[in-house]
Amino acid sequence: MEFYLGLLQxxxxxxxxxxxxxxxxxxxxxxxxxxxxxxxxxYVAAMCTAMFGIHxxxxxxxxxxxxxxxxMIVGFPALRVRGLMLxxxxxxxxxxxxxxFFNFRWQIERDGKLIGPNGAEGFRAIRFFPENGWExxxxxxxxxxxxxxxxxxxxxxxxxxxxxxxxxxxHDEVAAQSVGLNLTTIKVAAMxxxxxxxxxxxxxxxxTVTHIEHGVFGILLATFAIAYPILGGLGSVFxxxxxxxxxxxxxxxxxxFIGDWRSLLFGALILLVMxxxxxxxxxxxxxxxxxxxxxxxxxxxxxxxxx
Amino acid sequence: xxxxxDLRTSYGKIAALKGVxxxxxxxxxxxxxxxxGAGKTTLIWTLAAILKAQSGSIRMxxxxxxxxxxxxxxxxxxxxxxENRLVFPEMSVTDNxxxxxxxxxxxxxxxxxxxxxxxxxxPRLRERANQDAGTLSGGEQQMLAxxxxxxxxxxxxxxxxxxxxxxxxxxxxxxxxxGALRDEGRTIFLVEQNANMALxxxxxxxxxxxxxxxxxxxxxxxxxxxxxxxAYLGTRKAS
Numbered sequence: 001m002e003f004y005l006g007l008l009q010x011x012x013x014x015x016x017x018x019x020x021x022x023x024x025x026x027x028x029x030x031x032x033x034x035x036x037x038x039x040x041x042x043y044v045a046a047m048c049t050a051m052f053g054i055h056x057x058x059x060x061x062x063x064x065x066x067x068x069x070x071x072m073i074v075g076f077p078a079l080r081v082r083g084l085m086l087x088x089x090x091x092x093x094x095x096x097x098x099x100x101f102f103n104f105r106w107q108i109e110r111d112g113k114l115i116g117p118n119g120a121e122g123f124r125a126i127r128f129f130p131e132n133g134w135e136x137x138x139x140x141x142x143x144x145x146x147x148x149x150x151x152x153x154x155x156x157x158x159x160x161x162x163x164x165x166x167x168x169x170x171h172d173e174v175a176a177q178s179v180g181l182n183l184t185t186i187k188v189a190a191m192x193x194x195x196x197x198x199x200x201x202x203x204x205x206x207x208t209v210t211h212i213e214h215g216v217f218g219i220l221l222a223t224f225a226i227a228y229p230i231l232g233g234l235g236s237v238f239x240x241x242x243x244x245x246x247x248x249x250x251x252x253x254x255x256x257f258i259g260d261w262r263s264l265l266f267g268a269l270i271l272l273v274m275x276x277x278x279x280x281x282x283x284x285x286x287x288x289x290x291x292x293x294x295x296x297x298x299x300x301x302x303x304x305x306x307x
Numbered sequence: 308x309x310x311x312x313d314l315r316t317s318y319g320k321i322a323a324l325k326g327v328x329x330x331x332x333x334x335x336x337x338x339x340x341x342x343x344g345a346g347k348t349t350l351i352w353t354l355a356a357i358l359k360a361q362s363g364s365i366r367m368x369x370x371x372x373x374x375x376x377x378x379x380x381x382x383x384x385x386x387x388x389x390e391n392r393l394v395f396p397e398m399s400v401t402d403n404x405x406x407x408x409x410x411x412x413x414x415x416x417x418x419x420x421x422x423x424x425x426x427x428x429x430p431r432l433r434e435r436a437n438q439d440a441g442t443l444s445g446g447e448q449q450m451l452a453x454x455x456x457x458x459x460x461x462x463x464x465x466x467x468x469x470x471x472x473x474x475x476x477x478x479x480x481x482x483x484x485x486g487a488l489r490d491e492g493r494t495i496f497l498v499e500q501n502a503n504m505a506l507x508x509x510x511x512x513x514x515x516x517x518x519x520x521x522x523x524x525x526x527x528x529x530x531x532x533x534x535x536x537x538a539y540l541g542t543r544k545a546s
Contacts, residue, residue: 161412168395168406175393177357180381180410180459 005136009208012143014248016201018228018240024194025229027187028170033090034225036097037067037195039217041202049128056128063203064196071195075188094222101214122213126206154237233280242281308333314363316353323349325518331496336489338505339498340538341515347498351467355387356380382410384462392452396441403440407458425454446477463494470501502538
């Protein structure tokens with residue numbers, strides 16, 4: 001049971017990581033920076049609880065706000081480049097973040113022990129959950145409450161005009177501009193929202209493992225982050241959720257019994273899925289703009305009748 | 308009226324517009340002809356602010372537009388129908404039309420009325436209202452692109468090569484639509500390679516060659532054949 005609850009925790013934080021990439025991907029931007037924001041979120045939230053004794057909830061919110069702002073700052077210069085160049089630029093940012101934490105030392109004494117990030121050694125004893133008597137199940141429930149809130153919020157955004165706007169930019173930037181969309185604002189907003197979500201994920205992650213270090217937040221994690229929405233498809237947020245369950249639950253955990261062959265099968269299965277469903281597990285459909293403009297427009301009803 | 312003076316735009320070191328000057332008069336169809344690579348699309352994109360002008364001025368009724376952002380240009384009523392149509396392929400026809408009204412999204416009632424009007428003008432779009440725009444034929448997509456631009460209530464409509472890649476019979480249909488829009492007193496700036504068709508409908512025309520306007524006048528002003536030759540092939544000497 002403990003194992004499954006632990007798995008549930010992993011699925012939760014990875015869903016948040018995947019959703020953060022999903023938002024940015026809607027605008028057509030492939031960002032490899034999400035693991036970087038996730039790392040910042042992890043360190044900030046961990047410092048809040050372990051070093052300053054703040055409760056986990058405000059700590060995660062602080063982490064989320066700071067990564068959101070950071071993502072916005074990164075967004076302005078990074079979104080001037082496109083496609084592969086953006087991948088390289090965001091990848092570079094992610095590595096910068098990793099190297100920063102590799103060198104980052106800031107420890108304070110608490111209860112007679114030194115606590116805080118300690119460079120390459122990492123950040124140990126992020127023990128908010130055990131100190132406050134939270135069981136694995138409580139933690140899993142807490143994480144999934146947050147995941148459900150974020151999922152619900154994103155699903156709602158996706159089905160409003162905001163979602164359509166993000167997708168319009170993702171489809172064709174020139175067309176989007178020619179109907180009067182402000183590209184910079186939209187892309188930076190998506191980046192900030194994605195950053196904020198990654199921060200929440202990272203903050204929760206740090207507390208589930210109690211020990212974080214720079215190595216975890218490398219290119220592999222960045223690849224996972226972007227792989228979830230690509231594999232899941234941009235149809236809706238549930239595609240990302242499905243992909244996380246498929247990759248983390250089935251491929252990573254479920255196939256442990258086949259040992260070293262797992263990595264091989266892992267790659268093969270992803271290839272197979274992408275071949276069978278090129279637009280992802282839940283493929284794309286556009287969110288209905290019309291519902292916002294006129295929920296009961298006679299014009300639209302007419303149009304439906306003639307169909 | 309849109310006054311363009313000494314407009315320069317370049318891609319890196321390559322100058323595409325080398326000081327373009329022309330007027331787009333209110334309530335008429337101004338046409339810009341020119342061979343491939345003359346800078347026609349560059350001019351449209353510069354007017355739409357999708358490309359940044361290096362120098363020069365674009366004035367709309369005296370107000371300088373250089374430095375404005377693309378969405379501000381749309382709000383001012385200069386709306387582009389981009390080349391190759393560029394509809395949102397995975398949105399329905401109706402949603403594409405709503406997207407066109409993005410700059411006036413607050414005014415829901417007027418937007419709904421305009422939608423009805425546009426669907427009346429383009430019955431073919433009404434038939435396909437709930438279909439994805441990507442499933443439309445080329446001609447229908449072009450109609451949708453024009454209709455989408457109309458949803459923004461443009462003061463000036465910029466059309467970038469609406470005839471590209473369409474069958475001659477469809478091109479005629481598209482031009483009839485453009486002619487009808489002109490007859491309603493709308494201000495249209497049409498960039499075309501199809502000189503024959505364009506001159507049939509234009510009130511004024513300009514010839515753009517190698518980034519410069521080399522001729523401007525009314526369709527009757529000049530020998531038709533020579534003009535068409537230059538519009539397609541260009542010349543070395545500027546007249």
